[in-house]
Amino acid sequence: MSYAKNVLVGFCVLVASALQCGCGSENETNAPAIKLTASTVASGADATAHVHTVTIPFTDISPVPVADVYQFRSEVSNGHSHVIALSKQQVIDLNNGMRLALASSAANSGTSHTHSWSIQGGSVLYEKNCYNCHSNDKRNHNPMNVSFNSSQISAVMNPGSAPLSTSTPATPDPNYSPSTAVSLDGSALYAANCSAVACHGPLATSSKQNKTYNQIKTAITNNSGGMSSLGGLTDAQLQAIATALIK
Ligand code: HEC
Incomplete structure (x- = not known):
């Protein structure tokens, strides 16, 4: 599928996502989240190849982020999970189409290692603004609705070539556990x-x-x-x- 073209970064893949705001006519996939898979063990003793996925709700990738740090715990694989963290400025960078390279926290059990993760802002913009109407068909195309700035337009057209964010990363708390608190903002x-x-x-x-x-x-x-x-x-x-x- 054409989606694969986008996935230039070998160690990490945006595997599935869809638009939360259901404003289009085709709503077959409305998962309100972006799912990432990290497939490379970046450091540490655990050489066993394994991957983790993490789900980031679109509500957390708002153009107007409210929290200073957004943390997410991955699903369990090989008996452990990891935490990744996005700073407020990184969320803003993502919304401008930039790419993020993140290191996860160490595993919560077993051997100590971290993973590398990558999020492509151009893909996030596509998921949020185009997927619901076009599925994967208009990836790498010129956005038709342009209240996007020029960086966002280039990023949607070529997510893997967008500049890498140099904003100070947030430090993931290895003990973080997701809260079930519901935002009323x-x-x-x-x-x-x-x-x-x-x-x-x-x-x-x-x-x-x-x-x-x-x-x-x-x-x-x-x-x-x-x-x-x-x-x-x-x-x-x-x-x-x-x-x-x-x-
Ligand atoms: C509300 C539904 C909707 C959304 C959201 C939407 N489109 Fe479209 N788009 C359409 C329809 C309908 C057409 C016309 C029929 C066609 O060409 O598929 C179209 C046409 C296009 C075309 C071909 C015509 C042209 O102007 O070049 C491109 C490329 C395109 N869209 C890209 C995008 C991108 C990229 C996004 C996200 C920024 C997006 N669209 C968001 C509904 C939508």
Whole structure:
């Protein structure tokens, strides 16, 4: 598949992802996350070839990141898992199409080693803004909707050639465990779920200003423009988005 062309970096692959904001007509895959696989053991004694995957929700790759550090624990493989961390500036860099090279924390059990991970901002932009309508068909194509800046456009067209972020990386906490706390930050939720170029645009100029909780809920229930993909948001989160939309 054409997806494979994008995966230039041997040690790590963006394997599967899709658009959370369901604004297109084809919504066969609406996983609200980006899944990475690290396939190279970067350092340490564990020479056994093994890979880990980690899932990063789009809500955490918002153009307006709110936290200083975003951490993610990988799935278990070979009896252990690892943590990767993104700094706020790295999230901003990703949204500008840059590439990130990360080192994971050491394993939480067994022999001590780390993995190398790579995230291509151009692919993230594609997943967020194009995948839902075009599946993999328009990878490496000129973005048709351009509220993108020139770096973002080049990155979508060639994710593997985008500049590597030089922002100071975050240090992963090897003891980090994912919290189940649900964000109720309406602006951040809007930015992550609704602001894609093909959807409703940035909050300040949203085409959905002053929409109420009931109107948003109905749009999701009726799958307006594919919005059923937002069915995972809680009522409290929808209320927070409605509050953020009040002008
Ligand atoms: C809301 C759905 C939707 C989204 C989101 C969307 N497209 Fe499209 N795109 C279309 C439709 C419909 C067409 C016209 C039919 C076709 O050519 O497939 C089209 C056409 C295109 C074309 C061919 C025509 C042209 O202008 O060159 C390209 C290339 C393209 N899109 C790339 C992208 C990229 C890259 C993104 C993400 C930044 C994107 N599109 C986002 C629906 C969408």
